[in-house]
Amino acid sequence: MSSKAEKDSVWQRQEVESPCxxxxxxxxxxxxxxxxxxxxxEITRWSKMDNDERSAILDELPARAPRLRKRRGGRASRMAR
Structure with missing residues (x-):
């Protein structure tokens, strides 16, 4: 008879988890x-991607963060006018 750990391991997949x-x-x-x-x-296709493609995307994510930190104006922009 199989142990519980052996049975549970059947349902575990070795895949790259979503960064969500x-x-x-x-x-x-x-x-x-x-x-x-x-x-x-990328979000839509995530479940269909293999681990290599998922890993490649995860490697790119840190470089994307600065794109969201750009200021859109603020005081410095108004003062330049």
Whole structure:
């Protein structure tokens, strides 16, 4: 008879987990999610991607963060006019 751990391991998959943090808001200009930094296409296709493609996207995400930190004006912009 199999142990519980052996039975449970049958249902575990070795796959790259989604970076979703359940803050799902798409930035209007950059067109990426402000929570996980993935594009709509990447979010939609995630479940169909293999681990290599998922890993490649995860590697790119940190470089996307600065795209959401750009200021759109503020005081410095108004003062320059």
């Amino acid at each position: 943090i359940q803050i799902c808001v798409v930035h209007p200009e950059e067109r990426i999610c402000t929570g996980c930094l993935r594009s709509i296409d």
